[in-house]
Amino acid sequence: MxxxxxxxxxxxxxxxxxxxxxxxxxxxxxxxxxxxxxxxxxxxxxxxxxxxxxxxxxxxxxxxxxxxxxxxxxxxxxxxxxxxxxxxxxxxxxxxxxxxxxxxxxDVEQFEAHVTQARQAEQEGARARAVEQLERAVQLYRGDLHPAGYEPWLELERAALRDVYLAALERLVRLLSEQEAVAEAIGYATQLVQRNPLGEQGYLALMRLHEAREDHAAVLQVFHQCRATLARELHVEPGPGIQAIQQRVERERIAAASPTPKPSSPAPGNFEHPLVGRGENLARIQECWEQSSRGSPHLVLIAGDPGIGKTRLAEEFLAETIARGIPCARSRCHEAEGRLAWAPVVGWLRSPALRDGIRTLEPVWLGELARILPELRAERSDLPGGGSLATGWGRRNFLEALDRAILAAPPPLVLLLDDIQWADSGTLEWIGHLMRSALRSPLLLIATMRTGAPPDADPVTRLLLELELRDGMTRVSLDPLDLVATTTLASHLSPSAVEDRLARRLHRETEGNPLFIVETIRAGVLDDVAGEDPDHPVPIPAAVHNVIAQRLGRLSPKSRAVSQCMAIIG
The missing domain is CATH 1.10.10.10 (Winged helix-like DNA-binding domain superfamily/Winged helix DNA-binding domain)
Known part of the structure; x- marks a missing residue:
């Protein structure tokens, strides 16, 4: 016994x-x-x-x-x-x-024992047993040795154990790759990159694994993350092995690309119609992106009237960016929720582009994030509670946790915030904090804003002024479409040919507003007025009427009376 x-x-x-x-x-x-x-x-x-x-x-x-x-x-x-x-x-x-x-x-003794047993199993050719022992070792390594200690002798012990852990991860990725367990290997290779972001082995292994699955977008995303991290921290470019994979994948993507679409083809991102008349604006955003991807956070403000195409322009850029394998997150502010604190931030943090990175944060930061993401506390009941936001220290910790949540995503990163004029003051305060603290991070934040913002948009004005003074913002103002662009857009939307006189009439009545053009054609108004007097007003579709009514509804009684008089006078 x-x-x-x-x-x-x-x-x-x-x-x-x-x-x-x-x-x-x-x-x-x-x-x-x-x-x-x-x-x-x-x-x-x-x-x-x-x-x-x-x-x-x-x-x-x-x-x-x-x-x-x-x-x-x-x-x-x-x-x-x-x-x-x-x-x-x-x-x-x-x-x-x-x-x-x-x-x-x-736990240190148990960790070392599993690593030793894995090495013995590998020497004996028992690879399945080696994988099992390495997985147990990696699971035990919850973090570096006694991270709160700063004694010199402890630093040496900590570094030695960390090297053993990283070597165990590399061996585990290699063994799983040889066994064609690609999904599991990707998980551990991702962990290797997170634990050792300045080491190229993790990036190289992860790119090879994604390439084996023919996931070219993921390969390029890892490459951009590696290049941005090395440039920010070490001021160097990735090694030849990583660059060779990136170049090979880029060549394969170009070779596999379909022919250039005709003008009538759907725009990228499955949009209903192509982007018309905004080529210069899109190029300006692309310039800002290239600047930020080199490690300089930047905000692009797309401003214009309702229906002028602010969101459409931003979505066009995001569609092209996502196609290149770069993570993007969207969020929106709503007028009805203008005082709902942190609502747009929650939208970002729950997006797929940020969700996985957040789970890698330390418990102290997850505890802060749980204030606005209660699901984190449901997943981790051991998370500490945060201090009061009424105190300066407690608020600084919370803002830093939000910074860390954004920067935990694989760089470079693009964030879109629609209708920033309705953002709450807390969100605006944090955006300013993020743009100051992420000084060398490849981050582009695109915000759309209606012209003629309401009086309570002063916090937005202050934020934009601060960023402009630091050269951290670019304003992209959208004008109405000219006659040529109006005709081109109408031709894409109308099932029949658009005659010049109808195009001129459409441009005059809609004043080149893309939303008004789209809704007018969608309602079949052009077909209804085709034979009428060109000077006769075009009927206003319901969607256009609603936009105008919303704009009038935000005016003061005095301003609304003036608008009514102007409409009567013509």
Missing amino acids: DSPTLQPLLDVGLLGGFRLTSRGKPVEGVRSPRAQALLVYLLLHRNTPQPRQHLAFLLWPESTERQARTNLRHLLHDLRHQLPEVDRLLHIDAKEIRWADGAIAL
Whole structure:
């Protein structure tokens, strides 16, 4: 009969934190950084008795020997009251200290054991067992060794363990790739990139795996992330291996591309009609994007009247950007929700482009984000609560958490915010904070805004002025379409040919407003008036009438009366 396994007196977790558990209950008493440092050092050297003189000098290197030994004696006295059954855990005498055999279960020891067993299994050709052991090791590595400690000796231990972990991830990706378990390998390669963003091995492995699945957009997204990170942190370009894959995939995409579409073909993004008359505006946004992708965050403000095509222009750019494998997130402000705090930010954070990156943040930041994303607390009940937003410190932490959530996405990143004139003050405050703190991040924020914004849009004006003063904003103002562009748009939408006189009449009546043009043709008005007097007014479709009514409804009573008089006068 097998002898029963002895239950350790203390479970210790040093990877990603400092956790003590005794018989299933957390031990919360050991809070002093010196007490934690002492226990960590003893745990890492658990098989060797440690002289008290050495420990005293290690913890108090600037004190005299006598004072350091006195400090150690006081620290040990405190530990007797903080650790349960301390006499069974530690052997302490006048000269040395060591852990009792079998008294503890240590995650670092378990991690190293799984790595060793994986290496042995691989040497024996048992690859499935090697993968199993490596997966267990990676799962145990919740974070770097005791991240709260800053002692020089701890930094060395931490770096050594981190190297073992990264090597384990690389071996796991390689073994899974050889077994053609591509999806699993992609997951671990992504983890490798997140844990070691300055190392090229993770990016290279991830690009190869996506290429094997013929996911060219994902390959290019990883390449852009790698290039932006290396440029921002090290001021270097990716190595030849990474660039070779990117160039090969670009050539394959060009070779596989369909012929250039005719003018009547659908626009990118499955739009109902092509973008007309906005080529210069689109090129201006593209210039801003190229500038921001080199590590300079920028805001592009697309301004114009309702129906002038602000959102359509922004969506056109996003469609082209997404086609290149670059992550994009959309959100919108609504007039009815203008005072609903953080609503547009929540829209961004819940988008697929940002969701995965948010899950990689540390618990302290997830706890802050849970204020506006309650689903995070449902997933992680252990998240800490944030401080009061009424205090300066609490608000700064919350804003930094929002910054980190955005910047956790693979760079470069494009954000779209529709109708910024209805944004709440908190969102606007944070956008200013983000553009200041993400100084070298490849981030482009596109915002649309109606001209003639309401009086309560002053916070928007202040934000835009601040960004303009720092050269952090470009304004793209949209004018009505000219006669040529109006005719081109009408020709794409009308089932029959649009005669010149009808095109001129349409341009005159709609004043070149794209929404009015689209709705007029969609309502069949051109067919109805084809034989009428060209000077006779074109009937106003219901959708156009609603837009005009909404604009009039936002005017003050005095301004509305003036508008009515102007309409009567003509």
